[in-house]
Amino acid sequence: xxxxxxxxxxxxxxxxxxxxxxxxxxxxxxxxxxxxxxxxxxxxxxxxxxxxxxxxxxxxxxxxxxxxxxxxxxxxxxxxxxxxxxxxxxxxxxxxxxxxxxxxxxxxxxxxxxxxxxxxxxxxxxxxxxxxxxxxxxxxxxxxxxxxxxxxxxxxxxxxxxxxxxxxxxxxxxxxxxxxxxxxxxxxxxxxxxxxxxxxxxxxxxxxxxxxxxxxxxxxxxxxxxxxxxxxxxxxxxxxxxxxxxxxxxxxxxxxxxxxxxxxxxxxxxxxxxxxxxxxxxxxxxxxxxxxxxxxxxxxxxxxxxxxxxxxxxxxxxxxxxxxxxxxxxxxxxxxxxxxxxxxxxxxxxxxxxxxxxxxxxxxxxxxxxxxxxxxxxxxxxxxxxxxxxxxxxxxxxxxx
Amino acid sequence: xxxxxxxxxxxxxxxxxxxxxxxxxxxxxxxxxxxxxxxxxxxxxxxxxxxxxxxxxxxxxxxxxxxxxxxxxxxxxxxxxxxxxxxxxxxxxxxxxxxxxxxxxxxxxxxxxxxxxxxxxxxxxxxxxxxxxxxxxxxxxxxxxxxxxxxxxxxxxxxxxxxxxxxxxxxxxxxxxxxxxxxxxxxxxxxxxxxxxxxxxxxxxxxxxxxxxxxxxxxxxxxxxxxxxxxxxxxxxxxxxxxxxxxxxxxxxxxxxxxxxxxxxxxxxxxxxxxxxxxxxxxxxxxxxxxxxxxxxxxxxxxxxxxxxxxxxxxxxxxxxxxxxxxxxxxxxxxxxxxxxxxxxxxxxxxxxxxxxxxxxxxxxxxxxxxxxxxxxxxxxxxxxxxxxxxxxxxxxxxxx
Numbered sequence: 001x002x003x004x005x006x007x008x009x010x011x012x013x014x015x016x017x018x019x020x021x022x023x024x025x026x027x028x029x030x031x032x033x034x035x036x037x038x039x040x041x042x043x044x045x046x047x048x049x050x051x052x053x054x055x056x057x058x059x060x061x062x063x064x065x066x067x068x069x070x071x072x073x074x075x076x077x078x079x080x081x082x083x084x085x086x087x088x089x090x091x092x093x094x095x096x097x098x099x100x101x102x103x104x105x106x107x108x109x110x111x112x113x114x115x116x117x118x119x120x121x122x123x124x125x126x127x128x129x130x131x132x133x134x135x136x137x138x139x140x141x142x143x144x145x146x147x148x149x150x151x152x153x154x155x156x157x158x159x160x161x162x163x164x165x166x167x168x169x170x171x172x173x174x175x176x177x178x179x180x181x182x183x184x185x186x187x188x189x190x191x192x193x194x195x196x197x198x199x200x201x202x203x204x205x206x207x208x209x210x211x212x213x214x215x216x217x218x219x220x221x222x223x224x225x226x227x228x229x230x231x232x233x234x235x236x237x238x239x240x241x242x243x244x245x246x247x248x249x250x251x252x253x254x255x256x257x258x259x260x261x262x263x264x265x266x267x268x269x270x271x272x273x274x275x276x277x278x279x280x281x282x283x284x285x286x287x288x289x290x291x292x293x294x295x296x297x298x299x300x301x302x303x304x305x306x307x308x309x310x311x312x313x314x315x316x317x318x319x320x321x322x323x324x325x326x327x328x329x330x331x332x333x334x335x336x337x338x339x340x341x342x343x344x345x346x347x348x349x350x351x352x353x354x355x356x357x358x359x360x361x362x363x364x365x366x367x368x369x370x371x372x373x374x375x376x377x378x379x380x381x382x383x384x385x386x387x388x389x390x391x392x393x394x395x396x397x398x399x400x401x
Numbered sequence: 402x403x404x405x406x407x408x409x410x411x412x413x414x415x416x417x418x419x420x421x422x423x424x425x426x427x428x429x430x431x432x433x434x435x436x437x438x439x440x441x442x443x444x445x446x447x448x449x450x451x452x453x454x455x456x457x458x459x460x461x462x463x464x465x466x467x468x469x470x471x472x473x474x475x476x477x478x479x480x481x482x483x484x485x486x487x488x489x490x491x492x493x494x495x496x497x498x499x500x501x502x503x504x505x506x507x508x509x510x511x512x513x514x515x516x517x518x519x520x521x522x523x524x525x526x527x528x529x530x531x532x533x534x535x536x537x538x539x540x541x542x543x544x545x546x547x548x549x550x551x552x553x554x555x556x557x558x559x560x561x562x563x564x565x566x567x568x569x570x571x572x573x574x575x576x577x578x579x580x581x582x583x584x585x586x587x588x589x590x591x592x593x594x595x596x597x598x599x600x601x602x603x604x605x606x607x608x609x610x611x612x613x614x615x616x617x618x619x620x621x622x623x624x625x626x627x628x629x630x631x632x633x634x635x636x637x638x639x640x641x642x643x644x645x646x647x648x649x650x651x652x653x654x655x656x657x658x659x660x661x662x663x664x665x666x667x668x669x670x671x672x673x674x675x676x677x678x679x680x681x682x683x684x685x686x687x688x689x690x691x692x693x694x695x696x697x698x699x700x701x702x703x704x705x706x707x708x709x710x711x712x713x714x715x716x717x718x719x720x721x722x723x724x725x726x727x728x729x730x731x732x733x734x735x736x737x738x739x740x741x742x743x744x745x746x747x748x749x750x751x752x753x754x755x756x757x758x759x760x761x762x763x764x765x766x767x768x769x770x771x772x773x774x775x776x777x778x779x780x781x782x783x784x785x786x787x788x789x790x791x792x793x794x795x796x797x798x799x800x801x802x
């Protein structure tokens with residue numbers, strides 16, 4: 001048994017790495033290569049050669065852990081204290097950039113006669129911007145201090161949280177199985193309460209407790225401080241604990257992981273863990289993208305090719321309009337840059353779709369649609385952003401709120 | 402399913418960490434705490450509360466990966482080039498320190514009427530010194546440059562390799578299922594050939610190829626160098642690949658991992674990975690010790706209490722005599738320190754025993770005996786070593802070969 005698992009790991013890591021490097025060398029985000037490696041493995045002789053039709057359990061667990069750690073790390077980069085500093089424009093950009101794609105995505109799928117839960121998931125998958133790709137383009141162009149960049153990064157922080165709330169509500173509805181107003185409200189309230197409770201305890205109560213402990217430390221030893229001597233273990237405990245709790249109350253496990261990351265971000269001064277998660281993520285996260293690729297059935301792509309293109313176009317246009325409207329007071333040129341910069345969906349859309357696939361709320365064909373949408377927006381955004389930035393970037397001062 | 406796994410991980414990491422910290426604070430190696438946490442989980446209501454009677458698969462895989470990464474890291478600290486510099490005394494200490502415990506351990510178990518394969522495994526589990534514990538005591542006492550310390554560290558390097566060869570042969574025999582001279586010879590030759598082939602390719606051919614690539618690098622780009630830009634992925638591929646290969650030819654997977662580490666150690670200048678494995682190991686290795694503890698049935702301890710004490714005494718005495726004889730020309734006092742310093746078995750004995758348990762070659766009761774032996778030698782060695790070092794340490798110059 002362990003022989004087979006080791007052999008699977010050997011082939012999977014090798015394939016993912018080769019494709020990630022190939023794509024990186026032509027400036028395409030490595031996750032595209034990892035998904036493609038997965039598609040190749042899932043649709044060729046490799047699938048049965050690796051005995052994945054019967055022994056996919058370990059890969060599935062690794063993929064789940066990979067996405068949980070990925071969300072924890074994203075949460076780690078989203079400290080609550082940062083949220084307070086994000087400006088009004090960013091907030092408006094984020095909210096409109098969530099409302100438009102969700103509403104139009106949902107309406108399109110419903111109008112095609114799909115089940116409501118599926119439409120909700122597709123809408124949710126179109127919500128959250130994957131800011132990593134945009135951030136990289138901005139950094140490469142040396143425009144980190146432009147107004148547009150500041151608004152985009154700020155909006156992406158709020159966007160992540162809104163995306164998690166939308167996913168919490170949608171997955172809660174899906175698990176509940178019904179779509180009547182009262183149940184939906186209960187789930188929505190539960191999801192919001194969970195998020196608020198964790199934020200309140202993690203960023204209000206705990207830091208205060210920590211300060212008390214710090215004061216105590218001057219007089220004697222403290223067991224909390226000692227646990228802090230191995231921050232990675234504490235981070236793992238919090239991450240697994242909140243993920244399991246989120247799962248238990250019917251939300252997606254990754255929401256707990258994301259919140260755990262946000263809580264830990266408040267303690268990054270005394271317990272830095274971001275660096276420690278880097279190699280762990282380098283090991284585990286590719287399994288998530290591999291698994292996405294393996295879950296894509298090439299056959300089903302053909303059926304949904306037109307729908308994929310339609311959803312991709314809708315994802316770009318609605319995000320562009322929503323975010324552009326939110327940023328309109330900065331002038332048309334800046335609004336254009338921001339609208340384009342918010343368009344890549346990358347991993348976040350995939351995460352939402354795989355939650356939906358996992359609980360059986362979306363079909364394998366619709367999953368392929370979301371994968372196509374994520375890949376295409378990720379591929380299109382960087383060149384488009386470079387082009388619009390060059391034409392319109394203001395280079396205004398970074399002071400902005 | 403993932404809810405349960407996350408909850409298991411939450412409880413397991415939390416328990417392991419709490420016990421490791423408790424023991425660390427009273428200067429006992431944390432692995433003792435992790436094993437104890439496992440014994441508590443495996444022998445109380447927690448076992449069924451966590452559904453481990455049916456869903457132990459993930460924990461088992463994590464434990465296997467933990468020990469594979471642990472062996473890779475030990476290999477990483479055992480570069481082949483180091484072996485050439487180890488002195489004649491260290492070599493003699495290592496060889497005699499392997500022969501005595503193996504022979505007497507084997508003879509004791511055989512004389513008690515146990516099967517030959519079981520006796521071989523118990524002998525093999527008594528072979529390899531776990532130098533980590535001794536190294537820590539030496540470091541704490543500031544005696545790293547004493548002759549005794551140099552001999553111990555040098556002997557431990559060879560000891561690890563001999564231990565792996567013994568395990569390779571024993572597990573090969575066990576998998577073959579027979580114990581006639583020809584089969585044993587075939588297995589032994591295969592094991593030695595595998596080890597030699599990897600060492601030859603990894604430390605002879607590859608570094609030469611690398612130097613050629615380096616020369617080429619001045620003129621153009623090279624794909625090998627580019628793979629080297631993500632050394633962790635390359636290390637994982639090599640580690641999984643050689644582990645699977647070792648497994649495939651009937652050796653223990655960890656032997657492949659150990660050799661992969663040795664090979665990678667030769668490239669530590671251009672591709673440093675030791676630091677990257679630290680957090681991965683901090684996450685995964687405790688699962689190995691937890692799993693060991695969970696595999697121990699308290700009930701079976703009672704049956705084998707006397708045998709456990711006998712094997713522990715034999716492990717200490719035979720190592721003391723073997724290593725002491727090897728170091729005799731340094732004088733009786735130094736030989737005493739070296740004999741005591743080589744006595745802890747720690748994780749290496751446990752690894753051997755869990756390979757034996759995994760392939761059904763040793764019984765659950767005999768597994769408990771090895772766990773007791775490992776725990777007791779680990780607990781006894783530090784105070785004993787401190788005492789003998791204080792009484793006899795020579796403080797002679799570090800020049801020694």
